[in-house]
Amino acid sequence: MNIQRWIGRRQPTWQALDTLLKKLEARGVKALSAEEIRQIASLYRSVSGDLARAKTNQVGERLVSDLQSLTARGYAQIYQGSRRQEWQAVLEFFQWGFPAVVQRSRGYIALATALFGLAGLVAWWLSWHDPRFISLVVPSGMIHQVRDRGELWTGSIVGIEPFASSSIMINNIQVSFGAIAGGMTGGLLTAYIMLFNGLLIGTVGALAGQNNLAVPFWAFVFPHGSLELPAIFLAGGAGFLLARALLFPGQYRRSDALKLYGTQAAQLVFGLVPMLALAGMIEGFFSPQPNIPDLVKYVTGILLFVSLVWYLGRK
Incomplete structure (x- = not known):
């Protein structure tokens, strides 16, 4: 050369x-x-x-x-x-894309929320009118601790916060992904998960109320629940999107409907995972702390929920 x-x-x-x-x-x-x-x-x-x-x-x-x-x-x-x-692109998705996909999916998310809320109200009513109902839903050890010892189980988290927080995150993600995957059963499993979790929180809330522990119980729930419960509702909405594609593809072929609604569901999943991670950290490190006044926990939960609603509602 x-x-x-x-x-x-x-x-x-x-x-x-x-x-x-x-x-x-x-x-x-x-x-x-x-x-x-x-x-x-x-x-x-x-x-x-x-x-x-x-x-x-x-x-x-x-x-x-x-x-x-x-x-x-x-x-x-x-x-x-x-x-x-x-x-x-990731930052822009969380800034604008995630709120937009939540707004497009509001009907499916509302269905998941309604099932959860209905089950919670029914469980609350049954627990107050038939105390035997509580034993069908809540473990006997928890009932004994609340009724006989007059204390919540939340104190067991104190001292093992890192382990508890990671365990809570994993459990919440498993529940949410179960609700999403449940869409492939035509939404039956998704509906069951929404109903069961609503039933559980309604029953436990009634148990705490019957034993004069409602204020500390809801003070525990408010901070992390302000993110955790909406994330579960979003997961339910994603599951119902998949169910819609399977059962009612409309003008699309079923495979094309699954791609279309599956993409929408995946965007919901991408956004809700950080919510569950943050909720798990709050539940592990903040919610159970006895040295934090209940009023502070209520205010924190309300502020987080209002901020979430504002964020998801932005255009």
Whole structure:
């Protein structure tokens, strides 16, 4: 290979890449046109090939070093820049995309919420009118602790906060993913999970109320429940979206309906997981703490819930 002739032929390509990189480094990707973006990717691949050839043919350390510097700059802008764009896309999803998909799914989420609320109210009423009902839902050890010892079980979390928090997160995520996967049963499992969890909280709430522990019990529930329960309702909505695709595909083929509504459900899942993680940390480290006044816990829960409603309702 005639090295000087090769350098003379390839040098305009190196200079073109250097010029585009300087523009990109100084002003960002918005400074480039669509054609320049395609050009910079093509030039980078070409110069990378030149670097390999330069090393093979021993064209000189200075030229190899210059080409290495040029390709390193190209790599940083093309690949690390794409990573920055991915992170920007994630931030934009949580800023606008997640609230938008929640609003599009409000009917399905409302159905999940209604099933949960109805089961909770029925369980509350039955627990007050027939005390035997409580023993059908609540473990006997919890009943004994509340009725006979006059204390809540929440104190068992104190002292093992990291373990409890991670266990709570895992359990909540399992419940939520069960509700989502339940959509593939035509929504039957999703409906069961919503009803069962509503039944459970209604019964436990009645048990606490019957034994003059309603104030500390709901003070425990409010901080983390303000995020945890809405996240479960979102999971139920995602499950009902999948059920809709299976049972009522409408104008779509069932496979196409599953892709369409499955994408919507996946977006709900992507948004609700951080809610469950934060709720688990609050339930492990904040909600059970006896040195935090109940009033502070109520106010915290209300503020979190109001903030969540504002966030999900933004246009």
